[in-house]
Amino acid sequence: MSNKSTGVRPEAPVALVTGASGGLGQALALELDALGCRVAVHYNSSRDAARAVQEKLTNPSVLVTGDVGSWEAVQGIYADICEALGPVDVLVNNGAIRKDSLMAMQNPADWAQVIQTNLIGSFHTARAAVPAMLRQRWGRVVNIVSPSGIIATAGQTAYSASKAGLIGLTRTLAAECGRRGVTVNALSPGFMITGMTKDLPERVIEGMEGKAPIPRFVTVEEVARSAGLFLDQDCMTGQVISIDSGVSIT
Numbered sequence: 001m002s003n004k005s006t007g008v009r010p011e012a013p014v015a016l017v018t019g020a021s022g023g024l025g026q027a028l029a030l031e032l033d034a035l036g037c038r039v040a041v042h043y044n045s046s047r048d049a050a051r052a053v054q055e056k057l058t059n060p061s062v063l064v065t066g067d068v069g070s071w072e073a074v075q076g077i078y079a080d081i082c083e084a085l086g087p088v089d090v091l092v093n094n095g096a097i098r099k100d101s102l103m104a105m106q107n108p109a110d111w112a113q114v115i116q117t118n119l120i121g122s123f124h125t126a127r128a129a130v131p132a133m134l135r136q137r138w139g140r141v142v143n144i145v146s147p148s149g150i151i152a153t154a155g156q157t158a159y160s161a162s163k164a165g166l167i168g169l170t171r172t173l174a175a176e177c178g179r180r181g182v183t184v185n186a187l188s189p190g191f192m193i194t195g196m197t198k199d200l201p202e203r204v205i206e207g208m209e210g211k212a213p214i215p216r217f218v219t220v221e222e223v224a225r226s227a228g229l230f231l232d233q234d235c236m237t238g239q240v241i242s243i244d245s246g247v248s249i250t
């Protein structure tokens with residue numbers, strides 16, 4: 001039985017990639033562009049990096065900025081995208097921060113900022129973008145999570161809680177949106193060398209490499225390649241797709 005309430009994929013979907021100035025975000029923006037999307041390249045503070053990404057895109061695009069942790073800022077970002085390209089059809093919640101510390105020593109403001117950015121920020125962007133997706137009966141939300149959302153790593157209560165919360169948001173929003181052609185999934189990359197991880201001591205990085213069933217780190221390009229899966233699959237929703245060298249099964 002076909003789902004008569006589902007619309008069709010727009011010919012050149014508008015895709016917002018938050019944190020497109022960062023390691024994975026850049027690769028996601030390039031991949032979505034290659035798949036025919038018109039990309040809204042979002043940055044928070046790294047304007048030059050975001051501009052460099054935009055210059056590589058082949059389809060119409062727009063540069064947008066703001067802190068996703070602020071509802072006012074996200075409303076501004078959304079309005080800028082609508083004006084330049086139209087409503088967002090594909091939302092990739094990629095922008096995030098990590099402020100690791102053992103909880104007994106953690107600054108409460110840092111803990112709250114991680115939740116505000118990674119979890120509440122993803123709610124803000126979805127809250128802005130999903131209503132129009134529901135109205136047109138086609139849309140895609142992809143939330144970037146992490147094995148840390150399910151695997152305990154000392155020092156990561158904030159990051160882990162933010163990503164575990166985002167998995168819950170993904171599943172529940174998927175249940176709310178499925179009847180109207182909007183899928184909501186999560187993508188869980190393994191360890192990647194990016195701005196987020198470059199501060200880790202070399203010995204920690206060396207200690208991690210080779211521990212997974214596939215004994216190497218995943219690249220941002222390998223993770224970004226999964227974007228096509230989310231665009232094409234009408235019946236995949238509420239899932240966490242792990243591209244993590246198998247680390248989440250150990």
Ligand SMILES: NC(=O)c1ccc[n+]([C@@H]2O[C@H](COP(=O)([O-])OP(=O)(O)OC[C@H]3O[C@@H](n4cnc5c(N)ncnc54)[C@H](OP(=O)(O)O)[C@@H]3O)[C@@H](O)[C@H]2O)c1
Pocket residue numbers: 018019020021022023024025042043044045046047066067068069093094095096097117121144145146147188189190191192193194195196197
């Ligand atoms: N690297 C890994 O090993 C790994 C593993 C699993 C999951 N992930 C996830 O992958 C995603 C991308 O991370 P990455 O590794 O590519 O790190 P990254 O290079 O540090 O990129 C993080 C991005 O988040 C943006 N950002 C930071 N604060 C923001 C805010 N308040 N509002 C909006 N955007 C903000 C940054 O923008 P500006 O630079 O412009 O400020 C940057 O573009 C994240 O969700 C991360 O949790 C990473």
